[in-house]
Amino acid sequence: MEGVDHLADERNKAEFNVDDMKIIWAGSRHAFDVSNRISRFVATDPVFEKSNRALMTRKELFKNTLKKSVYAWKIIKELRLSDEEGIKLRIFMDQPGFLDLHWGMFVPAIKGQGTEEQQQKWLSLANKMQIIGCYAQTELGHGSNVQGLETTATFDPKTDQFIMHSPTQTSSKWWPGGLGKVSTHAVVYARLITNGKDHGVHGFIVQLRSLDDHSPLPGITIGDIGMKFGNGAYNSMDNGFLMFNQFRIPRDQMLMRLSKVTREGKYIASDVPRQLVYGTMVSVRQTIVSKASDALARAVCIATRYSAVRRQFGSENGGIETQVIDYKTQQNRLFPLLASAYAFRFVGEWLKWLYTDVTQRLEASDFVTLPEAHACTAGLKSMTTSATSDGIEECRKLCGGHGYLWCSGLPELFAVYVPACTYEGDNVVLQLQVARFLMKTVSQLGSGKAPAGTTAYMGRAQHLLQCRSGVQKAEDWLNPSMVLEAFESRALRMAITCAKNLSKFENQEQGFSELLADLVEAAIAHCQLIVVSKFIAKIEGEIEGKGVKKQLKNLCYIYALHLLHKHLGDFLSTNSVTPEQASLASHQLRSLYSQVRPNAVALVDAFDYTDHYLGSVLGRYDGNVYPKLFEEALKDPLNDSVVPDGYHEYIRPLIKQNFPSAKL
Numbered sequence: 001m002e003g004v005d006h007l008a009d010e011r012n013k014a015e016f017n018v019d020d021m022k023i024i025w026a027g028s029r030h031a032f033d034v035s036n037r038i039s040r041f042v043a044t045d046p047v048f049e050k051s052n053r054a055l056m057t058r059k060e061l062f063k064n065t066l067k068k069s070v071y072a073w074k075i076i077k078e079l080r081l082s083d084e085e086g087i088k089l090r091i092f093m094d095q096p097g098f099l100d101l102h103w104g105m106f107v108p109a110i111k112g113q114g115t116e117e118q119q120q121k122w123l124s125l126a127n128k129m130q131i132i133g134c135y136a137q138t139e140l141g142h143g144s145n146v147q148g149l150e151t152t153a154t155f156d157p158k159t160d161q162f163i164m165h166s167p168t169q170t171s172s173k174w175w176p177g178g179l180g181k182v183s184t185h186a187v188v189y190a191r192l193i194t195n196g197k198d199h200g201v202h203g204f205i206v207q208l209r210s211l212d213d214h215s216p217l218p219g220i221t222i223g224d225i226g227m228k229f230g231n232g233a234y235n236s237m238d239n240g241f242l243m244f245n246q247f248r249i250p251r252d253q254m255l256m257r258l259s260k261v262t263r264e265g266k267y268i269a270s271d272v273p274r275q276l277v278y279g280t281m282v283s284v285r286q287t288i289v290s291k292a293s294d295a296l297a298r299a300v301c302i303a304t305r306y307s308a309v310r311r312q313f314g315s316e317n318g319g320i321e322t323q324v325i326d327y328k329t330q331q332n333r334l335f336p337l338l339a340s341a342y343a344f345r346f347v348g349e350w351l352k353w354l355y356t357d358v359t360q361r362l363e364a365s366d367f368v369t370l371p372e373a374h375a376c377t378a379g380l381k382s383m384t385t386s387a388t389s390d391g392i393e394e395c396r397k398l399c400g401g402h403g404y405l406w407c408s409g410l411p412e413l414f415a416v417y418v419p420a421c422t423y424e425g426d427n428v429v430l431q432l433q434v435a436r437f438l439m440k441t442v443s444q445l446g447s448g449k450a451p452a453g454t455t456a457y458m459g460r461a462q463h464l465l466q467c468r469s470g471v472q473k474a475e476d477w478l479n480p481s482m483v484l485e486a487f488e489s490r491a492l493r494m495a496i497t498c499a500k501n502l503s504k505f506e507n508q509e510q511g512f513s514e515l516l517a518d519l520v521e522a523a524i525a526h527c528q529l530i531v532v533s534k535f536i537a538k539i540e541g542e543i544e545g546k547g548v549k550k551q552l553k554n555l556c557y558i559y560a561l562h563l564l565h566k567h568l569g570d571f572l573s574t575n576s577v578t579p580e581q582a583s584l585a586s587h588q589l590r591s592l593y594s595q596v597r598p599n600a601v602a603l604v605d606a607f608d609y610t611d612h613y614l615g616s617v618l619g620r621y622d623g624n625v626y627p628k629l630f631e632e633a634l635k636d637p638l639n640d641s642v643v644p645d646g647y648h649e650y651i652r653p654l655i656k657q658n659f660p661s662a663k664l
């Protein structure tokens with residue numbers, strides 16, 4: 001029934017103040033106000049309509065994205081939106097496009113790697129969108145191995161120019177978003193060659209297309225790489241290819257904040273770590289963690305509301321059927337995902353702090369925390385995007401058959417989200433960076449250099465290697481120090497085992513290659529410890545609002561104990577818990593599920609998502625699912641006519657058996 005809240009009973013059961021939880025979720029009252037206002041603005045503007053995009057052709061979808069992006073930019077300018085509001089507008093627009101790469105990578109790359117003069121020149125154009133940029137690093141032959149890039153930028157002292165060249169087919173740039181059809185400029189990563197010497201990969205600002213008629217400049221071959229996974233979905237983005245044929249750019253278009261080439265062609269490396277050339281990736285990996293919480297929360301919101309609406313079995317005595325959310329199996333699959341969405345939110349907040357801190361330190365030439373910032377952004381990007389991709393698919397299954405319908409919102413969400421496991425660094429490759437960092441930290445234990453930050457726990461190795469968990473009853477699993485100790489000893493013992501096994505190899509690199517799978521497991525254990533510890537820190541801090549802290553505590557322990565259950569092999573094999581303690585954890589989990597159950601719908605309401613943003617018939621705020629499923633079905637073009645196109649051509653001849661006989 002229209003106008004009726006079918007989930008009202010669920011909302012009345014809540015034992016906490018949802019409005020207060022909304023503020024916690026958003027991060028602050030101000031952040032909530034901005035999100036709330038901008039999401040409602042987008043939801044009510046017809047230009048941002050998106051329900052029809054699955055039926056669009058690639059060209060229509062691309063043009064629709066151009067229209068929305070340019071309209072969004074017009075709004076940002078005309079209403080003088082702040083940066084924060086502008087980002088929210090792009091997020092709620094919910095259609096990947098060139099704006100994401102222009103603002104998310106092109107501008108930050110120039111800010112991070114350009115000199116003051118370069119920033120002044122290029123950012124003044126980019127900030128007004130008089131040029132549109134993308135981030136062109138990956139090539140057909142190399143993505144993960146950045147040092148293996150083949151594109152060359154050879155300095156020509158005669159003309160004071162760099163010659164950009166793609167020497168092989170595999171050196172073609174391949175994948176950059178916005179490159180295919182829109183960007184006028186790119187930050188291109190290429191091997192710098194001066195006086196015949198290769199100085200490795202550096203960034204260059206390159207104009208690709210004419211600012212008058214958008215045609216590629218002579219010496220540049222450029223286009224879109226073709227359809228990607230899923231219908232609609234990420235196909236709104238023009239991921240592109242690019243080849244250079246001896247294309248010249250002025251010397252001052254090399255990004256020269258980190259190193260320089262003089263007029264004479266002399267290469268001058270500064271004393272900052274060369275890895276700062278990867279700085280844009282670190283910054284984006286950081287933002288991807290918060291976005292993981294957002295994507296997972298969308299899926300969980302849909303699955304939770306629908307699980308409260310959907311009823312199956314249990315009416316044998318003539319009563320009403322059971323809401324599927326009341327099945328313990330449903331709770332055991334759904335509530336850990338709900339808890340993960342909150343966990344990723346809080347670790348995302350912390351990571352933002354860490355990133356801001358390292359940025360300020362770098363400006364003051366303090367590079368000490370750079371390795372940790374790299375390991376944390378890489379590891380948490382990897383861990384949260386993998387969990388989110390799996391979580392979205394699990395939410396689809398939690399919605400049964402209807403979850404497979406496009407209008408559930410889940411197929412498109414999955415298709416758009418899943419490349420996050422690959423872009424900004426393949427998730428396995430990134431965990432191996434964490435593993436290297438851990439092995440280095442372990443090798444320095446006992447050297448007098450105390451591990452700091454997220455590896456500080458390794459400084460208590462003597463204790464953590466010997467301790468036995470003190471958990472004796474189920475409630476002990478609600479004791480933060482007992483939970484932390486179990487996760488710390490598991491992570492440390494896995495890292496130490498890897499280090500011991502590595503030391504058996506004469507050649508460390510060969511040992512590392514042999515042990516890759518174990519190293520990834522150890523890195524994941526370390527990342528999970530970070531997320532658990534940041535969630536615990538959150539619930540131990542000040543939290544305002546009636547009943548809010550209690551709910552967050554429940555979710556925190558669900559997150560931790562569910563991980564313990566899922567990775568029980570690790571916890572048991574490292575003797576971090578006994579089988580009896582593991583079974584007490586399962587007992588405690590069931591009790592926590594019962595406590596979350598009456599609050600589940602309110603906990604997803606706290607995400608404050610509009611129906612427009614969710615884009616899901618199953619996740620509608622009012623729970624009015626069935627009539628709306630019918631409405632959606634009737635909108636399908638196949639239902640335009642009662643008798644389908646093709647009836648006379650195929651169905652009728654088949655039924656009447658009067659088609660010409662087949663010839664071999």
Ligand SMILES: CC/C=C\C/C=C\C/C=C\C/C=C\C/C=C\C/C=C/C(=O)SCCNC(=O)CCNC(=O)[C@H](O)C(C)(C)COP(=O)(O)OP(=O)(O)OC[C@H]1O[C@@H](n2cnc3c(N)ncnc32)[C@H](O)[C@@H]1OP(=O)(O)O
Nearest residue numbers: 090091100104137143144145146147275278374423424425
């Ligand atoms: C809908 C959206 C709405 C709104 C949007 C709002 C904002 C949008 C923002 C952004 C848009 C977001 C998403 C858009 C979607 C897609 C865009 C995708 C873009 C891309 O994919 S860009 C290309 C990304 N490519 C990669 O990530 C490549 C991965 N590979 C690497 O990073 C490196 O090659 C690798 C694996 C780290 C190895 O590098 P290298 O060979 O040089 O290193 P070594 O292993 O030898 O290590 C040497 C040494 O250096 C340390 N190190 C490595 N990397 C870093 C680093 N980044 N920082 C600091 N230190 C680093 C490493 O640990 C070693 O240290 P050691 O010597 O051991 O001490």
Ligand SMILES: Cc1cc2nc3c(=O)[nH]c(=O)nc-3n(C[C@H](O)[C@H](O)[C@H](O)COP(=O)(O)OP(=O)(O)OC[C@H]3O[C@@H](n4cnc5c(N)ncnc54)[C@H](O)[C@@H]3O)c2cc1C
Nearest residue numbers: 135136137138142143144175176177419422423424425428
């Ligand atoms: C949607 C999308 C958008 C993108 N946007 C951009 C963009 O804007 N700009 C840009 O420059 N790039 C972009 N990329 C490219 C992206 O960054 C790369 O695809 C990514 O870094 C992975 O590199 P790859 O494709 O070379 O994977 P590969 O490295 O070829 O990975 C293939 C397999 O090999 C494994 N593997 C690779 N190396 C190792 C190793 N050392 N040890 C163990 N296993 C290994 C991986 O785990 C994976 O299973 C985008 C990609 C996608 C999918």
